[in-house]
Amino acid sequence: MNDASKKSLSEKVAVSETAAGAILTVDLGAIRENYRRLKARLGGVGCAGVVKADGYGLGGPQVAAALAAEGCDIFFVAHLVEGVLLRQVLGSRPAIYVLNGIQPGAESEAVEAELGAVINSVGQLAAWRAAAQRAGRTLKAAIQVDSGMSRLGMAAAEVEAVAADPQAFDGIDVTFVMSHLARADEPKHPANEQQRLEFERLRRMLPKAPASLANSSGIFLGQPFHYDLARPGAALYGINPMPAEENPMLPVVRLQAKVIQTRSLDRGAGVGYGHIFHVTEPLAAATISLGYADGWHRRAASAAWFENVPLPFLGRVSMDSIVLNISALPPDRLKAGDLVELIGPSQTVDQAAGHAGTIGYEILTSLGHRFHRRYVTGAM
Numbered sequence: 426m427n428d429a430s431k432k433s434l435s436e437k438v439a440v441s442e443t444a445a446g447a448i449l450t451v452d453l454g455a456i457r458e459n460y461r462r463l464k465a466r467l468g469g470v471g472c473a474g475v476v477k478a479d480g481y482g483l484g485g486p487q488v489a490a491a492l493a494a495e496g497c498d499i500f501f502v503a504h505l506v507e508g509v510l511l512r513q514v515l516g517s518r519p520a521i522y523v524l525n526g527i528q529p530g531a532e533s534e535a536v537e538a539e540l541g542a543v544i545n546s547v548g549q550l551a552a553w554r555a556a557a558q559r560a561g562r563t564l565k566a567a568i569q570v571d572s573g574m575s576r577l578g579m580a581a582a583e584v585e586a587v588a589a590d591p592q593a594f595d596g597i598d599v600t601f602v603m604s605h606l607a608r609a610d611e612p613k614h615p616a617n618e619q620q621r622l623e624f625e626r627l628r629r630m631l632p633k634a635p636a637s638l639a640n641s642s643g644i645f646l647g648q649p650f651h652y653d654l655a656r657p658g659a660a661l662y663g664i665n666p667m668p669a670e671e672n673p674m675l676p677v678v679r680l681q682a683k684v685i686q687t688r689s690l691d692r693g694a695g696v697g698y699g700h701i702f703h704v705t706e707p708l709a710a711a712t713i714s715l716g717y718a719d720g721w722h723r724r725a726a727s728a729a730w731f732e733n734v735p736l737p738f739l740g741r742v743s744m745d746s747i748v749l750n751i752s753a754l755p756p757d758r759l760k761a762g763d764l765v766e767l768i769g770p771s772q773t774v775d776q777a778a779g780h781a782g783t784i785g786y787e788i789l790t791s792l793g794h795r796f797h798r799r800y801v802t803g804a805m
């Protein structure tokens with residue numbers, strides 16, 4: 426792996442730890458441990474790694490290399506460009522599938538990078554068949570069926586149509602038949618079993634191939650949902666796959682921002698854009714070098730933490746900065762350059778998401794491009 430290929434999409438310019446306004450630490454050892462935990466839960470069933478969106482914002486190449494070191498040899502990305510990058514990093518051996526399918530006309534680019542297509546429609550199937558003919562060899566594809574999410578995959582009528590066409594799969598090596606669950610994080614919801622039964626019905630019409638249904642949360646729905654291959658993403662990155670229960674995964678991410686300056690604020694002072702906060706009694710404030718351009722939602726009402734002390738946000742989140750109330754700390758305890766924590770032992774990704782009115786997936790994939798990124802194994 427050379428330096429250029431190791432750079433994630435979000436790391437086009439590396440910023441030093443000294444120069445950076447914020448530091449993102451990714452524990453690749455924790456990702457590997459999470460992969461092992463999911464594998465253990467799956468028994469002998471295969472476990473792919475979903476590394477779309479630049480490895481959920483954490484660095485697709487780094488994450489994929491860590492998973493490959495655990496023996497993961499099937500990867501899913503969402504876009505062709507992510508697959509091309511991953512192929513450069515992982516070499517020729519692992520299978521890489523493009524979940525959104527190949528955009529019309531881009532089939533030869535996918536063939537060149539040895540990417541497998543996820544076939545979501547009759548149109549994508551025909552285009553892949555034509556690509557196989559042009560390439561003069563069989564091409565790998567996972568056939569996705571819509572078992573009830575109404576998002577991607579062939580609808581029942583399309584499955585019936587291709588099932589009736591003896592030439593439909595000419596030149597195509599169907600490596601998986603797959604579908605995706607809409608409500609896997611609600612284990613008691615009947616939609617899960619309904620989708621599973623519909624998946625069963627649809628896959629019986631297609632060429633016999635290994636089956637794949639479960640994402641992270643789907644793995645925790647139990648053995649009937651496991652089939653031949655699970656496709657976890659979120660749980661690998663420490664997001665709780667079972668929101669109603671204690672998180673069975675290890676945390677993976679730590680995000681710390683630097684204090685730019687501190688000040689005392691007198692009664693009556695207005696803070697930040699729109700002065701949505703007015704000081705009612707004198708307080709100490711610190712401005713940190715992280716804002717909504719770094720993925721911290723403008724609407725977030727949360728806190729940063731310093732040595733287990735929560736430091737609430739004051740006023741609006743700006744593009745590049747946030748003002749904190751640091752009155753709970755001893756005077757002059759916090760100085761320019763000190764780090765406060767936004768994600769880490771004091772505040773999990775899921776908790777941070779809760780304060781921002783969103784989910785951990787969006788927090789991670791929103792993480793900005795201006796951080797100094799540290800990749801570690803243990804000891805965040």
Ligand SMILES: *Cc1c(COP(=O)(O)O)cnc(C)c1O
Pocket residue numbers: 475477524604605639640641642656657658659660
């Ligand atoms: C994103 C995605 C996954 C991974 O889902 P997680 O909830 O992150 O585990 C699996 N399959 C498909 C089709 C996806 O789009």
